[in-house]
Amino acid sequence: MHMLPGSDLDADTWWAAWHMDKVLHTIAFSGCALTWAIALAKQRRLQEGWRLEQVLVGGALVFGMVLEALQGAWMSGRTFDWMDVVADVVGAMSSLGVFFGIFGQRPGRIASD
Numbered sequence: 001m002h003m004l005p006g007s008d009l010d011a012d013t014w015w016a017a018w019h020m021d022k023v024l025h026t027i028a029f030s031g032c033a034l035t036w037a038i039a040l041a042k043q044r045r046l047q048e049g050w051r052l053e054q055v056l057v058g059g060a061l062v063f064g065m066v067l068e069a070l071q072g073a074w075m076s077g078r079t080f081d082w083m084d085v086v087a088d089v090v091g092a093m094s095s096l097g098v099f100f101g102i103f104g105q106r107p108g109r110i111a112s113d
Contacts, residue, residue, distance in 0.1 A: 022087040029060050029091030030098065037099050037107045052107040057092050064088030 033056045040052060064085040072080035099107050 022083060025064075025084050025087035026091035026094065029064065029088040030095045031091075033057075033060055033092035033095035034098050037095060041099075041103075041107055053096055056095065056107065057089060060088050060092030061085065 036059070037052060037056055040055070067088075068080045068082075068084055071078045096107060
């Protein structure tokens with residue numbers, strides 16, 4: 001989605017009218033952040049004093065901004081869109097709730113299998 005040329009995205013469809021690209025950004029970043037949260041929590045590879053929630057949301061913010069900047073610089077007909085970055089961060093934040101639903105606790109260190 002990030003690297004599709006602008007000419008491949010028709011602005012006159014239901015897709016654009018319902019802002020489905022924002023939904024896809026949210027779902028994609030939720031999935032990525034959830035897998036990252038599980039991996040980091042199980043491996044216990046987080047710096048002492050760091051909170052996994054901050055790492056996930058901050059990482060999503062930085063990664064989303066980098067992808068948007070690349071999209072704006074390299075893709076024909078595409079621009080940097082702050083609302084895409086917001087959707088990315090919302091996706092990462094929603095993964096925290098999914099993590100809680102799966103493990104019954106906030107992201108952090110989880111018991112080994």
